[in-house]
Structure formats: structure tokens, C-alpha cells
Amino acid sequence: MPTLGVDLAAADTRTAMATxxxxxxxxxxxDLVLDVSDARIVGAGEHVDKMGLDCPLGWPEPFVALVQAHRASHVTVADGEGAQWRRRLAYRLTDEVVREETEIIPLSVSADRIAHAAFRCARLLAMLAAAGHDVDRGGGGMVVEVYPAAALYRWGLAHRGYKGRGQQVQHADLLTALHDAAPWLDLGAFEGLCRRSHDAFDSVIAALNARAAAIGKAVRPSDEQRPIARVEGWIALPTGPLRDLIDRADG
Known part of the structure; x- marks a missing residue:
């Protein structure tokens, strides 16, 4: 079965999807398309084994508790705990795991602009569940959270500087590096789009990361971590090189 990668933005514009x-x-x-709607993502999910969503699937549990406590005017913080308290509000368990494994700090879903995409993601997950898909934010179902920058790091490719106005690495060059590292990957007619759009490129990386999760080549939450991961989300960080993705023959 194919895998799907979605580089999810706050709106259809800048959202890319690769099969x-x-x-x-x-x-x-x-298939590789830009400006993708929620309905199109849900429809594409009917035909894949695993969907990699490049977006936080949930919020830190302490942050959710803070919002509830603030609503009732019951927020308290012990003396001397301010910095650690704020960190627990800003970063999920999975963010801390990625930081430890890669030294990359994911964007905070509760304190950064990525929250706008997460608002949309919450609705999308509800739509996928309503369509009959197994939506486990810990990655045990059809949907898995991915983080292209961390995946690129694990695969030995440039993971910073290929987005935005201050690009230090052209993502066209990064695509060439991906070709060299994974000569078995055929982009076909979509190579030009990948070179022009880093959103398109990230959606392909998300689909590759989804494959890693589907075949057990990505970090999974431990028994102790799983209850939190199912609420906050869990980034499926690849555990090995790109070649691991094709070690298993498929018929």
C-alpha cells in the first residue's frame, strides 16, 4: 500500500500532499499536489497504509491544564519554578525526546505560530476519525505525526536553511542530495515541483517518514510514554538510514 505525506499549513494555501x-x-x-483541502486529504487517506502529518497532533498536557485553571482563576506556580514551568507548558513529551535525540528543538504548538496549523489539524483528525480511520495520536493507527527536519537529520541530509527568505541551502540542492542518498526514489513528473516548492519537498519527506513508521523503522513511545503520546501526539523519528525503507519487498 502507498504512504501519504502532508505538509499541513493553517489553510489550503501552502498545504502540500504527496503519495x-x-x-x-x-x-x-x-501524486504531488499543492493547495490541498481537508476533504481531499481525507479522501486520499482511503487509499494509503499510513499518513504522515507534518503538524503537531496535540498540545502539552500542562498547557491544557493551565487553560482550564486560568478559566477558573486558579493558576498557581511554586517559587523558583517559573522557567521549568513555562517549558512544560511550551513543549510536549515528544518534543523533548526529539530534542534529546537530534538537538533540534521543534516549534512550540502552544507558544509559536505552528498553533494555527494545529487548530486545523485538530479538525482534520476529527474528520478522519468520522470517516472510519483509526486516529491514534501516538502513531498506532493510520495517522502518524512526522517532522521533516528531524527526519532529514536522521538521514544525513541538510535539515536547516532551506525555507524562507534567508535560505542558506537551496531546497533544489537538497533534492539532489536526496537523489544521491535514495536513488531508488522515482519522482517522475513531479521532480520540477519538488525543486520549486519546499512545501512539496516536505510532503515527500513526510511520505517517506510515514513509510518508516509503517514498517517499524521509527521511534515509538514506550509503555510509560504511550498514554501521554496518545493525547499530545508523538513524532515518528526515523531510527535508521533511508535504505531501510526498501529493505522489505512489497508485492
Whole structure:
């Protein structure tokens, strides 16, 4: 079965979606589109084994508790705990795991602009569940949270500086590096779009990361971590090189 990668923005504009088919010894990008609606994402989910969403799937539990306590005017903080208290509000358990594993600090879903995409993601997850999909924010179902920058780091590729006005690394060059690292990946007619759009490129990386999760080549929450991961979300950080994605033959 194919995997789906979604680089989710706050609105349809700048949202990209890639479908990758896995064949013996190779993978083929079958579809790659920009400006994607929620309905189109839900529809595409009907035809894939795993969907990688590049967006936080939930908020830190202490942050949710803060909002509830603030509503009732019952917020208290012990003396000397201010900095640690704020950190627990800003970062999820999975964010801290990624930081420890890669030294990359994910954007805070409660204190950064990524929250706008997360608002949309919450609705999208509800739509996917209503359509009959197994939505487990810990990654045990059809949907899994991915983080392209961390995946690129794990795969030995440039993971910073290829987005925005101050680009230090052209994502076209990064795509060339991806070709060299994964010659089995066939972009076909979509190579030009990947070179022009870092949103499109990230959606392909999300689909590759979804494959890692689907075949057990990504970090999973431990038994102790799983209850929190199912609420806050869990980033499926790849555990090995890109070649691991095609070690298993598919018919």
C-alpha cells in the first residue's frame, strides 16, 4: 500500500500532499499536489497504509491544564519554578525526546505560530476519525505525526536553511542530495515541483517518514510514554538510514 505525506499549513494555501507507492526495491511518487483541502486529504487517506502529518497532533498536557485553571482563576506556580514551568507548558513529551535525540528543538504548538496549523489539524483528525480511520495520536493507527527536519537529520541530509527568505541551502540542492542518498526514489513528473516548492519537498519527506513508521523503522513511545503520546501526539523519528525503507519487498 502507498504512504501519504502532508505538509499541513493553517489553510489550503501552502498545504502540500504527496503519495508514494512502494514497490520491490524502489518507490514511486504517484501524486504531488499543492493547495490541498481537508476533504481531499481525507479522501486520499482511503487509499494509503499510513499518513504522515507534518503538524503537531496535540498540545502539552500542562498547557491544557493551565487553560482550564486560568478559566477558573486558579493558576498557581511554586517559587523558583517559573522557567521549568513555562517549558512544560511550551513543549510536549515528544518534543523533548526529539530534542534529546537530534538537538533540534521543534516549534512550540502552544507558544509559536505552528498553533494555527494545529487548530486545523485538530479538525482534520476529527474528520478522519468520522470517516472510519483509526486516529491514534501516538502513531498506532493510520495517522502518524512526522517532522521533516528531524527526519532529514536522521538521514544525513541538510535539515536547516532551506525555507524562507534567508535560505542558506537551496531546497533544489537538497533534492539532489536526496537523489544521491535514495536513488531508488522515482519522482517522475513531479521532480520540477519538488525543486520549486519546499512545501512539496516536505510532503515527500513526510511520505517517506510515514513509510518508516509503517514498517517499524521509527521511534515509538514506550509503555510509560504511550498514554501521554496518545493525547499530545508523538513524532515518528526515523531510527535508521533511508535504505531501510526498501529493505522489505512489497508485492
Amino acid at each position: 508514494v507507492e512502494w514497490l520491490p526495491g524502489r518507490a514511486v511518487v504517484r
